[in-house]
Amino acid sequence: MQKRHLWIALMLAAGTVPARAETIQVTIDRLVFSPATVEAKVGDTIEWVNKDVFAHTATVKGSWEVMIPPKKSASLTLKTAGPVDYFCRFHPNMKGRLVVVP
């Protein structure tokens, strides 16, 4: 028991405990993603909460797409690091950005 506590304390001190994956919410209200830019880590989940009566998407050209039905939520777990710009395929004037760190 004692030993394990010490081990955990050491890991915390050294910052080697992998941070737990988080769920980060992005709200869609009147065709606006907010926050427009989200910083996240690989393994985190982005949850888009659509308050509009319109269907939207979060789309990355040539990569992934999440459909977000009206008044519903949809999620995506981030698998790769790097910044990505996404947009809504139905309303390309809606834009967002994810900055994903390893």
Place this chain on the structure above:
Amino acid sequence: MSIRHTAALAALLLLGTAPFAQAADKPTDPQIAHIAYTAGVIDVEAAKLAIEKSKTKEVVDFAKDMVRDHEAVNVQALDLVKKLKVTPEDNATSQALSKAAAEERAKLAKLDGAAFDKAYVDNEVAYHKQVNGALETLLIPSAQNAELKSLLETGLKIFQGHEQHAEHVAGMLK
């Protein structure tokens, strides 16, 4: 006609918002509600024609998006006028819009295949541009009620999105 009205009319004509030119006099909220609703109905009708006639997946998908979004906006518009106890009032602008739309639909109905697709999508770009211009320069600035103004602002973002979406589809057809 006063100088101000002439200037407003000239500005609208320059923007290419022809059916809206007749509304150089500031429209009232009941008229604005009617114009916005009519603009949505027109796009839904054109989209239904495209769903029926087009065999191109991108065009049919786009048309279905138009039906879904404009019907959703119009449900909100009807809820709002009911809540505000406003009766939408028919007016020269709504009538000019409907007339121009009927002519466009008659033109489209005679086309088939790639010619139809191109004419429909090009008209969608032009139509959304025209409505955006009217929303920005005439309808939103004229709206008195804050909730109506806010709904029109959401409508503008929807229409601007559709304009870009239509431009994208037009690019794919080339």
